[in-house]
Amino acid sequence: xxxxxxxxxxxxxxxxxxxxxxxxxxxxxxxxxxxxxxxxxxxxxxxxxxxxxxxxxxxxxxxxxxxxxxxxxxxxxxxxxxxxxxxxxxxxxxxxxxxxxxxxxxxxxxxxxxxxxxxxxxxxxxxxxxxxxxxxxxxxxxxxxxxxxxxxxxxxxxxxxxxxxxxxxxxxxxxxxxxxxxxxxxxxxxxxxxxxxxxxxxxxxxxxxxxxxxxxxxxxxxxxxxxxxxxxxxxxxxxxxxxxxxxxxxxxxxxxxxxxxxxxxxxxxxxxxxxxxxxxxxxxxxxxxxxxxxxxxxxxxxxxxxxxxxxxxxxxxxxxxxxxxxxxxxxxxxxxxxxxxxxxxxxxxxxxxxxxxxxxxxxxxxxxxxxxxxxxxxx
Amino acid sequence: xxxxxxxxxxxxxxxxxxxxxxxxxxxxxxxxxxxxxxxxxxxxxxxxxxxxxxxxxxxxxxxxxxxxxxxxxxxxxxxxxxxxxxxxxxxxxxxxxxxxxxxxxxxxxxxxxxxxxxxxxxxxxxxxxxxxxxxxxxxxxxxxxxxxxxxxxxxxxxxxxxxxxxxxxxxxxxxxxxxxxxxxxxxxxxxxxxxxxxxxxxxxxxxxxxxxxxxxxxxxxxxxxxxxxxxxxxxxxxxxxxxxxxxxxxxxxxxxxxxxxxxxxxxxxxxxxxxxxxxxxxxxxxxxxxxxxxxxxxxxxxxxxxxxxxxxxxxxxxxxxxxxxxxxxxxxxxxxxxxxxxxxxxxxxxxxxxxxxxxxxxxxxxxxxxxxxxxxxxxxxxxxxxxxxxxxxxxxxxxxxxxxxxxxxxxxxxxxxxxxxxxxxxxxxxxxxxxxxxxxxxxxxxxxxxxxxxxxxxxxxxxxxxxxxxxxxxxxxxxxxxxxxxxxxxxxxxxxxxxxxxxxxxxxxxxxxxxxxxxxxxxxxxxxxxxxxxxx
Numbered sequence: 001x002x003x004x005x006x007x008x009x010x011x012x013x014x015x016x017x018x019x020x021x022x023x024x025x026x027x028x029x030x031x032x033x034x035x036x037x038x039x040x041x042x043x044x045x046x047x048x049x050x051x052x053x054x055x056x057x058x059x060x061x062x063x064x065x066x067x068x069x070x071x072x073x074x075x076x077x078x079x080x081x082x083x084x085x086x087x088x089x090x091x092x093x094x095x096x097x098x099x100x101x102x103x104x105x106x107x108x109x110x111x112x113x114x115x116x117x118x119x120x121x122x123x124x125x126x127x128x129x130x131x132x133x134x135x136x137x138x139x140x141x142x143x144x145x146x147x148x149x150x151x152x153x154x155x156x157x158x159x160x161x162x163x164x165x166x167x168x169x170x171x172x173x174x175x176x177x178x179x180x181x182x183x184x185x186x187x188x189x190x191x192x193x194x195x196x197x198x199x200x201x202x203x204x205x206x207x208x209x210x211x212x213x214x215x216x217x218x219x220x221x222x223x224x225x226x227x228x229x230x231x232x233x234x235x236x237x238x239x240x241x242x243x244x245x246x247x248x249x250x251x252x253x254x255x256x257x258x259x260x261x262x263x264x265x266x267x268x269x270x271x272x273x274x275x276x277x278x279x280x281x282x283x284x285x286x287x288x289x290x291x292x293x294x295x296x297x298x299x300x301x302x303x304x305x306x307x308x309x310x311x312x313x314x315x316x317x318x319x320x321x322x323x324x325x326x327x328x329x330x331x332x333x334x335x336x337x338x339x340x341x342x343x344x345x346x347x348x349x350x351x352x353x354x355x356x357x358x359x360x361x362x363x364x365x366x367x368x369x370x371x372x373x374x375x376x377x378x379x
Numbered sequence: 380x381x382x383x384x385x386x387x388x389x390x391x392x393x394x395x396x397x398x399x400x401x402x403x404x405x406x407x408x409x410x411x412x413x414x415x416x417x418x419x420x421x422x423x424x425x426x427x428x429x430x431x432x433x434x435x436x437x438x439x440x441x442x443x444x445x446x447x448x449x450x451x452x453x454x455x456x457x458x459x460x461x462x463x464x465x466x467x468x469x470x471x472x473x474x475x476x477x478x479x480x481x482x483x484x485x486x487x488x489x490x491x492x493x494x495x496x497x498x499x500x501x502x503x504x505x506x507x508x509x510x511x512x513x514x515x516x517x518x519x520x521x522x523x524x525x526x527x528x529x530x531x532x533x534x535x536x537x538x539x540x541x542x543x544x545x546x547x548x549x550x551x552x553x554x555x556x557x558x559x560x561x562x563x564x565x566x567x568x569x570x571x572x573x574x575x576x577x578x579x580x581x582x583x584x585x586x587x588x589x590x591x592x593x594x595x596x597x598x599x600x601x602x603x604x605x606x607x608x609x610x611x612x613x614x615x616x617x618x619x620x621x622x623x624x625x626x627x628x629x630x631x632x633x634x635x636x637x638x639x640x641x642x643x644x645x646x647x648x649x650x651x652x653x654x655x656x657x658x659x660x661x662x663x664x665x666x667x668x669x670x671x672x673x674x675x676x677x678x679x680x681x682x683x684x685x686x687x688x689x690x691x692x693x694x695x696x697x698x699x700x701x702x703x704x705x706x707x708x709x710x711x712x713x714x715x716x717x718x719x720x721x722x723x724x725x726x727x728x729x730x731x732x733x734x735x736x737x738x739x740x741x742x743x744x745x746x747x748x749x750x751x752x753x754x755x756x757x758x759x760x761x762x763x764x765x766x767x768x769x770x771x772x773x774x775x776x777x778x779x780x781x782x783x784x785x786x787x788x789x790x791x792x793x794x795x796x797x798x799x800x801x802x803x804x805x806x807x808x809x810x811x812x813x814x815x816x817x818x819x820x821x822x823x824x825x826x827x828x829x830x831x832x833x834x835x836x837x838x839x840x841x842x843x844x845x846x847x848x849x850x851x852x853x854x855x856x857x858x859x860x861x862x863x864x865x866x867x868x869x870x871x872x873x874x875x876x877x878x879x880x881x882x883x884x885x886x887x888x889x890x891x892x893x894x895x896x897x898x899x900x901x902x903x904x905x906x907x908x909x910x911x912x913x914x915x
Contacts, residue, residue, distance in 0.1 A: 031891040034884075038906045043913070076884075078873040078910050085880040088887030095891055119883040 063289020097146025153187030158221030260296030442514030493556020637747020711742030733759030750823030802861030
């Protein structure tokens with residue numbers, strides 16, 4: 001693909017005619033149905049997919065949580081007239097954002113509602129909920145509707161060039177992720193228009209900023225010829241989408257390196273790989289099914305003689321709940337076994353625990369040993 | 380019985396003397412002398428409600444008004460009461476209470492006002508405000524002690540009769556009246572009595588003051604016309620609501636089950652009956668000659684046995700036999716309730732509220748004494764504070780009880796009632812929080828007070844139960860009203876919801892579908908119509 005072709009493609013995505021084609025008619029169709037019901041003297045009904053783990057199924061082949069058919073109906077009655085009005089006004093806001101190619105953060109959308117008189121939101125949590133509902137109603141992601149999150153997407157370092165465009169001139173822009181010194185490239189909120197160039201052998205996704213800093217500082221990406229990404233806790237949608245597109249486009253494996261505790265395994269790794277219950281309607285795009293779990297595994301705690309902390313009550317509850325209710329653990333028997341193992345050991349170990357064997361033990365011993373045998377990684 | 384009480388008091392007062400040691404019996408005998416009731420109460424005036432200057436003012440007014448109302452009602456006259464408080468100095472007041480009652484015959488006036496435990500009410504069982512014959516003479520004694528002034532009484536018993544004016548003092552040692560002056564005077568009223576006392580006192584406003592007492596008295600006595608002149612001259616007229624006197628309470632003989640051993644002994648001594656059969660059937664209610672014989676036999680005595688002899692050696696056996704006998708409950712129709720209708724009218728006249736409820740329970744019996752409980756409440760409106768504890772008004776035989784609220788059976792029953800069930804807020808162990816005034820009235824031939832100052836009713840299980848049932852009764856009525864109010868508020872909220880939010884549905888649809896203003900308004904109107912018709 002030549003530079004020119006690439007820039008045209010990016011430009012095309014930026015105009016996002018596809019998004020307009022996709023989202024605006026959906027909004028209009030739904031609004032029209034509401035109007036028709038009203039004029040027929042019927043009470044309009046909106047059907048929202050139920051967003052919870054109980055309403056997802058795991059697709060082993062595609063590798064993500066797919067939403068099942070369960071829907072909740074919201075009929076326009078005296079009691080629901082307020083939230084109905086707010087939902088419709090949120091849809092109108094989304095339509096105008098998409099049509100004018102603008103965006104609003106969740107916080108900004110909340111402030112826009114302050115012009116709605118009695119229909120305004122009193123707290124941002126209320127507007128976030130309505131936004132999530134609208135998003136689920138149209139089965140698109142909120143970025144496509146013009147709503148963007150406040151949160152940062154994650155940091156990237158290593159052998160990768162990101163192709164973006166200059167917001168002022170619209171010119172193509174190559175960003176070399178090796179050229180940030182001791183800093184890092186920051187994943188933008190919207191990543192659909194990005195392209196990538198890389199010869200890296202794998203992507204290493206890291207839970208904590210501290211571990212990321214250590215690997216960056218000591219040039220680990222160069223030594224291991226890899227791309228480093230820091231999630232900073234539960235990965236944002238943008239972070240997941242960025243890695244997914246990069247891994248798909250360049251056909252490179254994704255290894256995840258998080259704390260060896262139930263939170264790191266379920267909330268972070270599972271969400272990263274197959275998505276979440278709450279975002280079930282969009283998991284298809286916001287998951288990284290090719291991800292593999294490098295560590296820290298319960299077995300690592302034994303093999304590497306890691307210092308540990310006892311599992312808290314909430315950890316044990318989270319682990320048991322995952323084994324019992326999470327479709328991901330139902331499908332992956334090795335994971336269920338690993339979780340049982342962790343519960344029986346009664347301890348957890350953080351990434352930084354490796355420092356007990358020397359600050360650079362993680363780079364010099366742990367990671368090379370693990371990466372030599374990806375076939376031993378947990379799914 | 381007055382005699383018996385005097386003896387008890389004497390014993391109680393002498394006890395500390397006995398503790399003094401190293402004296403001979405002769406020394407002691409010199410110091411041992413009768414202590415008069417008046418002397419005893421001089422030292423224990425708190426027992427009668429004169430423990431602080433503020434309370435003394437209230438107690439004095441209360442005792443005088445109790446007597447005035449009782450006198451009018453017994454004579455079948457609709458009461459017309461005048462209460463005047465005059466401030467002489469900040470700590471000295473002149474109290475005058477005047478009624479339009481039957482008046483008092485001249486010969487009785489000194490004893491009524493100048494001798495403690497003299498009166499018409501202690502020796503009988505009949506629902507009345509005064510019970511003991513202590514009140515007004517104790518007030519007179521208090522005045523005498525604190526200001527040195529005698530009690531002044533003017534009374535006329537009828538048209539054409541002269542009006543007499545007495546200045547009376549009490550010989551506190553002998554408990555005997557001393558007439559300071561005795562004149563015939565010019566007095567306008569045809570009949571009635573006016574009592575004036577000068578006492579050491581302080582005047583306060585508020586619920587526990589004379590102001591509160593007068594208002595509360597008016598609520599429970601809707602047949603009375605009360606004029607109250609406060610210190611400073613402000614005149615309050617509390618108009619009569621009911622033009623009929625309450626049903627006249629009847630006097631009854633004591634029921635055997637309500638009699639204690641000491642009283643039985645005294646009755647055995649004092650009776651004129653020749654034998655036990657005559658004594659039991661003649662002095663008690665619900666005892667026929669046949670029942671009397673049965674009681675005597677089960678005590679191992681002949682019905683012909685002399686009561687005086689029985690008092691000496693067989694009293695305890697007789698007492699047990701009486702307690703064990705199966706007897707009809709005492710007649711209960713002797714009481715005079717205020718009644719639901721007048722409870723409501725009395726409250727409505729005094730209190731501006733949205734909702735009123737009242738209940739008057741049937742008479743029942745504790746320890747052989749008939750009694751009944753009434754309850755009423757006023758709820759809601761701007762004049763009652765919604766974020767404070769409710770105001771509880773307690774009454775015994777139509778007299779408001781202003782002190783010792785927490786010691787009273789009424790308060791305990793109110794605290795023990797689950798007001799949340801009737802839609803009010805209530806913290807554990809507290810009065811409910813609501814814009815509400817709750818009144819409870821106990822009427823009985825003998826109200827069991829916890830002390831002589833008559834401020835709290837004792838918690839007999841039968842009384843506690845009746846109070847609870849009365850409270851639940853008015854509570855249910857209130858609950859129905861509150862729930863209906865909540866439903867209406869709900870409907871109102873829904874109406875305003877429709878008005879508020881439907882325009883936004885119109886705006887949103889207009890923005891999305893680019894419809895005209897006319898089409899938008901049509902959508903709004905149609906939707907409004909649909910929702911208002913369905914109302915769910």
